[in-house]
Structure formats: structure tokens, C-alpha cells
Amino acid sequence: MSGAPKRLALAALVACTALGASAATAAAAAARGGLAAATRTQLANGLSVIVVPTSRLPLVDFRLVARAGAVNDPAGREGVARLTADLLTQGAGKRGAKQLAEDIEFVGGSLSASAAAEQMVVSCEVLKKDLPLGLELFRDIIVSPTFADAEFARKKEEALGEIASDKSEPSVIAENAITRWFWGDSPLGHPPIGWEASLKAMTRDDVVRFHHGFLTPERSVLVVVGDVDPAALVASLKTAFAGWKPAGPPPTGDPYGPAAALHGRMVRIVNKPEATQTQIRMMCPSVPRNHPDWYAMQVANTICGAGFTSRLVNSIRVEQGLTYSISSRFQQQRAAGAFRISTFTRNDQLRKCVDATLAEVKKLVDEGPTAEELDKARNYLKGQFPLGLQAPDELAGEIANVEFFGLPQDFIATYPARVDAVSMADVKRVLKSYFCTEDLKILVVTNGELAHKALDGLGAMETKEIE
Amino acid sequence: MLRRIGVIVWVAALAAPSLAVAAGKVKSPPAAAPALSPANYPVERYTLENGLTVLLHEDHTVPVVCFWQWYKVGSRNERQGITGLSHFFEHMMFNGSKNVPPKEYDRQLESRGAYSNAFTTRDMTAYYEEGGKESFETMLKLDSDRMRELSLLPDMLKSEVEVVREERRFRVDNSVPGLLDEALYSTAFAASPYHWPVVGWMKDLERITRDEMVDYFRTYYAPNNCVLLLVGDFEPANAKSKLAQYFASIPRQTPPAAPVDSEPDQIGEKRVDVRYPSETVSIDVGYKAPSVASDDIWTLDILSNILSGGESSRLHQALVYEQQIALSAGSSFRAGLEPGLFELYAEMKPGHTAEEGEKSLYAEIQRLVSDGPSERELQKARNQAEAGFITALKTNNGAGQTLGYYEHIFGDYKRMFTAIDRYRAVTAADCRRVAQQVFDAKHRTAAILVPLEVGKEAQP
Numbered sequence: 001m002s003g004a005p006k007r008l009a010l011a012a013l014v015a016c017t018a019l020g021a022s023a024a025t026a027a028a029a030a031a032r033g034g035l036a037a038a039t040r041t042q043l044a045n046g047l048s049v050i051v052v053p054t055s056r057l058p059l060v061d062f063r064l065v066a067r068a069g070a071v072n073d074p075a076g077r078e079g080v081a082r083l084t085a086d087l088l089t090q091g092a093g094k095r096g097a098k099q100l101a102e103d104i105e106f107v108g109g110s111l112s113a114s115a116a117a118e119q120m121v122v123s124c125e126v127l128k129k130d131l132p133l134g135l136e137l138f139r140d141i142i143v144s145p146t147f148a149d150a151e152f153a154r155k156k157e158e159a160l161g162e163i164a165s166d167k168s169e170p171s172v173i174a175e176n177a178i179t180r181w182f183w184g185d186s187p188l189g190h191p192p193i194g195w196e197a198s199l200k201a202m203t204r205d206d207v208v209r210f211h212h213g214f215l216t217p218e219r220s221v222l223v224v225v226g227d228v229d230p231a232a233l234v235a236s237l238k239t240a241f242a243g244w245k246p247a248g249p250p251p252t253g254d255p256y257g258p259a260a261a262l263h264g265r266m267v268r269i270v271n272k273p274e275a276t277q278t279q280i281r282m283m284c285p286s287v288p289r290n291h292p293d294w295y296a297m298q299v300a301n302t303i304c305g306a307g308f309t310s311r312l313v314n315s316i317r318v319e320q321g322l323t324y325s326i327s328s329r330f331q332q333q334r335a336a337g338a339f340r341i342s343t344f345t346r347n348d349q350l351r352k353c354v355d356a357t358l359a360e361v362k363k364l365v366d367e368g369p370t371a372e373e374l375d376k377a378r379n380y381l382k383g384q385f386p387l388g389l390q391a392p393d394e395l396a397g398e399i400a401n402v403e404f405f406g407l408p409q410d411f412i413a414t415y416p417a418r419v420d421a422v423s424m425a426d427v428k429r430v431l432k433s434y435f436c437t438e439d440l441k442i443l444v445v446t447n448g449e450l451a452h453k454a455l456d457g458l459g460a461m462e463t464k465e466i467e
Numbered sequence: 468m469l470r471r472i473g474v475i476v477w478v479a480a481l482a483a484p485s486l487a488v489a490a491g492k493v494k495s496p497p498a499a500a501p502a503l504s505p506a507n508y509p510v511e512r513y514t515l516e517n518g519l520t521v522l523l524h525e526d527h528t529v530p531v532v533c534f535w536q537w538y539k540v541g542s543r544n545e546r547q548g549i550t551g552l553s554h555f556f557e558h559m560m561f562n563g564s565k566n567v568p569p570k571e572y573d574r575q576l577e578s579r580g581a582y583s584n585a586f587t588t589r590d591m592t593a594y595y596e597e598g599g600k601e602s603f604e605t606m607l608k609l610d611s612d613r614m615r616e617l618s619l620l621p622d623m624l625k626s627e628v629e630v631v632r633e634e635r636r637f638r639v640d641n642s643v644p645g646l647l648d649e650a651l652y653s654t655a656f657a658a659s660p661y662h663w664p665v666v667g668w669m670k671d672l673e674r675i676t677r678d679e680m681v682d683y684f685r686t687y688y689a690p691n692n693c694v695l696l697l698v699g700d701f702e703p704a705n706a707k708s709k710l711a712q713y714f715a716s717i718p719r720q721t722p723p724a725a726p727v728d729s730e731p732d733q734i735g736e737k738r739v740d741v742r743y744p745s746e747t748v749s750i751d752v753g754y755k756a757p758s759v760a761s762d763d764i765w766t767l768d769i770l771s772n773i774l775s776g777g778e779s780s781r782l783h784q785a786l787v788y789e790q791q792i793a794l795s796a797g798s799s800f801r802a803g804l805e806p807g808l809f810e811l812y813a814e815m816k817p818g819h820t821a822e823e824g825e826k827s828l829y830a831e832i833q834r835l836v837s838d839g840p841s842e843r844e845l846q847k848a849r850n851q852a853e854a855g856f857i858t859a860l861k862t863n864n865g866a867g868q869t870l871g872y873y874e875h876i877f878g879d880y881k882r883m884f885t886a887i888d889r890y891r892a893v894t895a896a897d898c899r900r901v902a903q904q905v906f907d908a909k910h911r912t913a914a915i916l917v918p919l920e921v922g923k924e925a926q927p
Contacts, residue, residue, distance in 0.1 A: 056528050057857055089778075098788070101778035106847045108854025127854055154791055161794045161816040164746035168643050274744055277636040308573045308583070318570065321629030324637055344637060376578045383580015383598040386529045391861035 038399070039230040046218035046246050049237055050399055051230040054392060058128040060226030062138045063396040065404050068214035069118035070194075071187040071255050071333075077202060079194015080210045083152075083159060085115040087207060088122065090151040093140035097151055104137055111137055115192050118254070118333055119404065120215060125393060128227045132236075139240040145211065152204045159199050166193075167466050170272060170344075170445050174279040177270050177467070178340075178443045182283045187256040188336060216247040221403040225392040254335035259285040262439040265459030270466055271448030278350045278446035282341040282357070284436035289332035289405045295418045296426040297330055297434055302377035303369045303427070304328050304361060304435060305341060309376065315360045316343065322353045328361075330434075334405060339434055347446055351454040354442065362437040368428040382416045468554045468634065468665050470561065470585045503856045505884055510870065511703065512880065517719040518691025521710055522870055522880055524698045526863060532699035533597040533863035534606045536614075537871045539694075540687035541590040542667075543660035543726045543805055549679055551631070551667015554587040556683065558627050560594060561585075563618035564609075572609050579605045589661055590804045591875055597864055600700045604709060611713035614688060619680050628672055635666045646741045647751040647914045651808070654739040655753050655912035659730035661805055689720035694874050698863040728805050737912040742919045747794065748815040749916040750824045753808030754905050756800060759876050764802040765889040766901040767809060772848040773840050773898075774798040774811070774831065779847075781835070782811070786827050792819045796828070804876065808912075809905055821915045832906045839899040852890045856883070 039051040070081050089111055090097040104111040109126035111134075122142055126134030166172040176191045183189035190198075222241075224233060262284055287293065305312035305328030316326045326343035341361070345353040369377075389395050389412070402411045444451050448463045455461060511523045542553050561583070563569040576583055581598025596606045639645035649664045656662040686692075695714070697706055733755055757763055774782050775797035786796035796813040811832070813824045840848075859869045874880040 054528070056526070057860060059857060059861070098779065098784070102847075105777040105779045106843070106850060108851040125858070127857065154788075157791065157816065158787075158794055161747065164817045165794060165814060168743070168745040168747070170641055272744075275641055277633070277641050307577050309570065309577050314570070317630055319626065321626035322633075324630050324634040344633070346633060346636060372578075376574070379580045380577045380582075381580075383531075383602060384582055386531050386599065387582075387597055387862070387864075390529050390531070390863065391865075393861070 039234060041234055043217065043238055043241055045241065045244055046250065047241060047244070048221040048403060049234065050221070050223045050403070051228065051233055052223070052225045052395065052399065053228055053230055054225060054395075055227050057392075058227050059392055060126055060128055060131050060134060060224065060228055061392040061396050062122075062124040062134065062222070062224050063393065063400055064122040064138075064142060064220055064222045065400040066120045066122075066215050066220040067118065067251055067404075068120035068210070068219060069115050070190060070192040071118045072210070072214050073187065073190070073194070073198075074206075076198055077194075077206050078190040078198040079159060079192070080202060080206050081115040081120060081214070082192040082194065083155060083199070083202060084207045084210045084215070085113040085120050085122075086155045086159070087147055087151060088113040088141040088145045090155060091146035091148050092137075093144045095137075095140070096146070096148070100137065100141070103133065107133060109134055111141065113141060117188055117192065123393065123396075131228070135236060135240055142215065143241065143244045147204055147207055147211070149204060152207060156199060156202060159193055160196060163193060163196055163199070170275060170277070170279045173270060173272065173466055174281050174342075174443060174445045177268070177445065177464070178281040178283055178441070180467070181268055181443060182338065182441055183259060186259065186336075188259075188333065213247055217241065217244050218246045218248070218250040221400055223396040223400045223403075225396040225399070254333075256333075256335060258288075258336045259338060261285060262436075262441065264439060266441050267455050267459045267461040268441070268443045269448050269451045269455070269461065269463040270443065270445045271463055272445050272466065273447050273449075275446045276347060277344050278347050278353075278444050278451065279344045280342070280350070280354060280357075281443045282440050283443075284339050284440040286330055286332070286337035286339045286434050288335050288337050290334070290407060291337070293426075293430050293433070294332075296422045296430045298381060299374065299377045299419065299422045300369075300427045300430050300435065301328055301330060302380055303373050304364055304431075307377065307380050311360050311364050312341070312343075312357065316353065316356055320352075320356060322349050322356065326357070328435075339436060347450055350444065350446065350451060351458075354455070354458065358437045361435055365431045365435050365437065368424070368431065371424065374422075374424055374427060378419050378422060381419050385415055468557070468587045468638070470557055470583075503853075503860075503884060503887065505881070508860070508884075510880060513707075515690070515711065515715050517715060517717055518689075519714055519717070520694045520874070521707075522694065522696045522874060523701075523703060523706060524696075524866060524870065525701065525703065526698060526866070527700045530600050530700045531598060531863060532600050532603050532606075532697060532701055533595055533867050534603070534610070535593060535595045535696040535698075535867040535871050536610055537694040537696070537875050538592045538594075538688060539692045539875060540592050540683075540723075541588050542663060542665045543589050544687060544723065545660065545663065545667075547663070548671060549675055549683075550663040550671045551635075551665075552671075552675055552679065552683055553592055553687075554665055554667065555628065555631055555672070555675065556680070556688075557585045557587045557592050557594070558631055559619060559624070559680070560613050560617065562623040562627055563620050564613035565616035565618065567609055567612050569618075569620065569623050572613070575605055575609060576602065581606065587665055589665060589807075593868075593871060595864065595867060603697075603701060603706070607709055607713040611717065614690065614693065614714070615717045617684050617688065619677055619684070621677060624677060624680070628675075631666070632669065632672050635669060635672070639664065639666060640669075643743060643745060643749055643916055646743060647749055647916055650739045650741050651751045651753050651810070651912060651914040654737050654914065655733075655755070655808055656730055659728045659805055660726045661803075661807060685720060686723045690714060690717045691719045691722060694871060696867045696871050696874075698867045698870070726805075730806065733910045733912075736908055739912070739914045740917045741914060742917045744920065745916060745918040746817050748819065748821045748824065748918060750811075750813045750815070750821050750828070751914045752811040752825070752828065753912050753914075754811075754907070755910040756807055756809040756905055757802075758804060758806045759802045763901045763904070764800075765886075766893050766897045767800050767802070767905065768852070769840075769845065769848045769890060769893045770835065770898055770902055771798045771800040771809065772851055773835070773844050776848060776851050781831050782813075782828070785831050786813055786824065790827060792816060792823050792827065796824075802876065821917075825913065829908075832902070836899065836902045836906055839895040839902070842895070845893065845895060845898070849887075849890050849893075853887050856887065
């Protein structure tokens, strides 16, 4: 069967997006499953705790989100946040790697840790009856990871192997290449897994130092959603995390800023001679997540390249049959942002696909959307939003992000009203401000010789080998 | 194969279902009432006059609904020359029907806040829409129209087939896992409809005709060949009346003939190399395994769980943790309507060979055949199965997918509830017996990704 993803690389493809409900419905959602019933508290060590009881299924989900991502990797040690996260589950407290896996898997639970650009996420899901065990393991991997030498050496080797493996995945090659090229020397400019050279230089001390300095209570928020008694759970959390010491005062800024403005079109070709399909990425600078234009940008982007009826999908896929997938989106961090378009097409249609994509965005920016498109986009966003509030782990993720990005506490409850408040004038304004067609970087992964001919005249061009 | 990237993950790894739950065969479950039962998870099932089966499950947690349509057609219903047709249909179902011109399907849904997607496998084609509860009637209107009369407009066929060919290039021709999967199934099966890929051979995609599609639609997209599922925030009396209003008048068709599976017994190991640029070696091995008609599928699910259910499982422990020769290693089994494959796979670390990987995989298999699992391993597999059913129900979409799978593959969604008892009944002796039967080198096919360095000869 074309069934479950066989490898982690594939699992990344199935990240759900969930945004969007009528004012009445989302408010109802918030009241039933959301923040209305949340218990908030701050522990003595500075850890923010939010507990949301839901009794629909006998499950409990823990999620800790820390400001401990790849942007916090020291120069020359790119990849240490991710390696630290990988090692949390490989031995903690009184258990070695094998015992940890055995104990959580025996009860059918899950325990995981990962690091992305600016977040480290530790999560645990257990049946209600296994709550004490779940909390013990969750606490241990955050507060008392062992970082045994043998595990460090093994995980480092695996990370190096993953870097090698990724070189045969065109979409991963494209993501890493555009990230590095677009952000340059910024802490956002390396993939969380790091570089071959920085990983080889990594020592166990780097990991211990990173854990001590960044996976700390004052940099974290802990959200628990599930079939729990909030008061009793908060008491257990206080006991469990009492020994977790802050490393200092809460962080005040971020270790990076916005990307530099671009002037003109720049083209980079990553040579993959045997490819029969070309991966295409386009990118230009934008604003951080916590920006007042966010709602208008979401509406405008839904019209541009997010929904199935969006301009890009309609033109490039439905009408011209040039691709199976095209999308635009805003990548937004705490202190920076970017607008990006991703697609792929068969090699002989590369130039046509790039030109048609840029022309479609330009047309939308110049002429603005129709009133019907605006209405459709607002309804779509509102209708999809509550879908992401059903599963306890997804709801925990939404709540954690409100804290992480410093959004208003009523974000979930007011989302529909704020989407509704986006006007045609707002959309036209943000289209002109944030949707680039002239000043941007265009990256393709394909046969270099073919691409060089096809893209002639598009902009300043260079060809690179896969790094 | 999906209509668009994203969003569908098979829920519940270990959630296959239950045949003939002969109560006498089920051993007494160890303590605790099942977390999932008809009492705490009520489902209403009924059939309209035209043979259309409907399943309803109410959940008022969040004001949304998910509406699934499962058609009993997949690539197994195709034949040489029209491979990929089922999946091509999955795309065409969004491209115009009698009263819904092209593009209108998505426009009407998105205007009302709903999202749609679909997937095709060897056994089935399933569609869903998901959105605020107020979009429910729009879903019914659109979906009944395309079940009644699909347009299959020549212009749309022409441009959509290019989209599908691009999907093939993306998922198969430029993807190591895609290339290996295709090589494995087309080598392992000679005369089974599982021989060809779900997405179809590229040349078949170029030659499929509209007439073939019209025939296919009449045969397989009939109400008596479909199951509808509605999960979420709706009022049952109203939902039932609307479902009847939109779907009851669509005429029943002659049921399709069963596909022919003439696969002979395999009498020796088969091997296939795929040469492609890569810095790592990948291995995909398949042993011939029974269809859902066999009672042994429960044991095979348990075996797969023991081999690859998490980092404490045997294959991860052996190849990744102890020997440190692989980046990942695991197994997969999902019972289908035809006899299929029990798969083992590994991606080797750079510098490690396919020979090493196969040797280790087969050593673990041999250990399971000789000694069987421990009691604790069995209990862990059962616990994971039970928890898997609960987590599959976290969303309306997951619930619809689980119910649809059981209803489609086993002909009765209630197997979902008895599956847990079937898992609990599997013994260590069952595991040894079934492992011995299935893990026979004569019935094995190995597909190996042989890294090709660009511009040079193939290397081992």
C-alpha cells in the first residue's frame, strides 16, 4: 500500500497546516477545547505553565517549547541544538537509551525531542492511566539527560549520515541551498542539522553547554492538554520541575535580525545532472511573525498561493499543467521573515514555469484580487482554523506558539474576527509591500547545463554543485 | 498517491482489523476494559436502497465536520495498458461534473471554509472534505453531483494528465524510496494486480483514452461500490435526511467483476538493482504475505510491531543501535485485499553495504523464527495497538479514515473494536509459526539502491 511514511524524511512532507471558522464557531471552539478553560501559572524557576483539560479521549499531551533552536548554535558549532535535542531521548535520569525507549513504548506512548530554526520542542503523549510515567520521562529528558559518550558519538555519526543521505533528495537539497543562500551569515543561514564540518568538530561538551545554557525554564513554556485535573497536575509539575534551575534572566532579544534587502533578481543553479524534474524556490525578505499586518498577509497569501483555488495553483497547475504542486507562504520567525514560493516542473518547462509564476504574482500585486476572492480567502482561513484545535497535541502546539511569538492571549478566540476585519485596502497594501517579483533570489536544482540555457537573461546567474 | 502534497498520514500503524471474531478463539484479555468500544464510540451504519453504505459518528468537540467517500476501486482493478487510471480518476473527480463546471468544486468548498483532498492505493480510492459544520450541505451537493455524472472533459483530461505525470516524476522517478518501492512490487509480483504502481507507468499515462475512463466511471463509481462517512458536529436526523436527498436517487450499477490475481507460488528469491546517484545504500525487501482473508494477519501485525515499533524494537536495536550500520531500519505490513508483501527496509550509513544490511536483517528474522518473541514484547505490541486506536481518533479526519479502512477492507467497521481482542489473542507460538511460514527465503524479493556516482561506473 502507499502507506505510512517509511522514513523520517518523508514524514516531514505530511506536516498539516491548519488555519481558519466563522466568528461564532471559533469562539465556541475556544470555549470548549481552547484557552477559555486554561489554567496558567509560572513556577518559581520561571517556567510558564498552561494546562488545558479535555476529556474527549483518555490521552494526555505534554509539550515544552524552548528558545533553543539552530539560531542559538554558536558559530562553528552549527547543528548543536539539533544534536542536543536528538540526545535528550538517548538516556536521562536513571535510564539509558534502551530503557527509555522500552518504558515509553511498552505503554504505547511517545516521547520525542526536535530542534528547528528557533524552537526546541520536547513532547510526550500517553494514555491517561500512564500519566505518572509520562511525566517522569518527560521531566527526565528535559532536566536530566545523560549525554553518554557512546550515545553522543552514535548520534553525531547518524547526523553526518543524514547529511549524506539528503544529497539524493531534490527537495531537501533545494531547501538547504535556498536557506544558506538567502540568509547568508545570519544564524538562520544553516539547516538545523548543521554542516558536515561543524558536526565533525562537535564535542560532548558543546552539547552539555548548549543544554545548560538554552534548555532552561526561563526560556521555555510548558503546555499540557488532555484528560487531566488541572490543579492536581500543576501540583505534580511543581514537584517534578522544582530542581530545574534557570541559567539567568529571561532572554531579552534574538540572536539575529531581518534579512538584508535585495536588489534585482539573482539566480542560483544547483547542479544535479540526472534530474528529470527541476525543483524551484523563490524568496525575498519579509517581516517577523508578531507583525500587525499578519492577518492581512495570511489573507493575501491564501489568494496568491495557499488555497487550491489560489492564483498560482489555478494558473500553473490547473490551467497549464506545469506542476503537481506550487505554493507561496510566509516563513516567519520571532525577529525576521521571508516570503517564498516553492514548486517543481519537468526540465523542458523550467523557464515557462518561472516566468508564468512571476507573471501571476505580478498581476495580483498590480490589479489586486476580486471581492469574491477576498471573501473566499477569509472564509477559508476561518473554516480551517478549528481543525487544528481538535487533537490535543495540535492544540498544545497552537497554545505554545501564542506564548513563543508573544501573540495576544486571546489569539485563538479572536482569530475569526481579526480575519474578518481584513479589508480590500489592507490586502492590496500588503500585496504591494510583501509579494516580490523583481527583487528576489531564485534557486533551481536540476541539470546545470540545461538550466543555464533556459534561465538566460532572468538575472545574475551562478552555478554550484550540491553542498 | 495524493491529490496534493500534504495532509494524509495513515493513522494507527498497528491498526489493522478483525476477521471472524470467533469469541471462542479469543483468550481472556488481561485486565482493564477496552479503551475503545461501541459503548464509548457509537457509530450508526445504514444502507440506502441504491446500495450506498453510510456511517455516522457524532463528535461535538469542535464545530467542524469531515465527510469521506470511499470508493472500492484502486490500482488492483486496472490492467496492463491502463495502469494509473484509478489515481488519474482521483484527480479528475475535482475537474467537473454535470452541474459543477471545472474549478467550481474547489471554489464552492473554499468559499465556505472547507478543504478537500484524496488518496489512491492499490485497494481503494478515498476522498474527503473537512471544514466548519456550515459547509456540510455544500459537500453533499458537490459530491453527489460527481458520483452521478462526471464530465471528463477532453481539455481537462489533457492538462490534468500532465499534472499526474509531474506527480510521478516527483514521487517515483526522482525519489529513492519511490524508485525502490516500484522496483520491489513489479519484481515480486508477476501476475498479481499489485505488479504495477499506483501512479501507473509513464507510457500508460500517455495513452489512456476518454472511452476507457467513461467505462471505468460507470463500473466503479456507482453508489453500491461506495461507503460514505460523516464524522463531527452534525445533527443526525438532519444529516440523514440531507444524505438521502442528495444521494438516494443515483442509480445502482451492476457490481464490478473481481480483479484476477493469477500470481503463482514464488519458488526462489528474486533480486533487483536500482542504479541512482546517492551517497547511501538503501534496501527494500518483501516476503510474500497473505491478504485480509487470512487469520494470520493479526500475528503479522504483531510481528511487524516487534520488529519495528519504535526505538526499542528489534531492527532498530540491532542495525541502528548495536551494530551502528544503518541510519534507519524497520518493517511494514498492512493487510490488503490481495496477497501482498511483508516488507523490511534499511538505509545504510555511508560506507556500509547492502550485503551487511541484508545479513543483519535476515539474522533478526531468523532469531524471530527460531525463538519467537518474549512475553514482554508481545504485551508491548498489544499495548501499542490499543493506544494506536485511541490516537487515531484524535481528529475527525483520523476517525473517518480508521472507520473507512475497516469498513472497506473487512466489510464491517465493527472489526475496529474487536481488533484489539485479536491482538491480545496472539501467542508466542503463533508468532513462531507464522514467522516460519512467511519469512521463507524462497518467497523473498530484494530491491537494492546501488549508488551511482555521476559520470562514473556503478559502485557497490
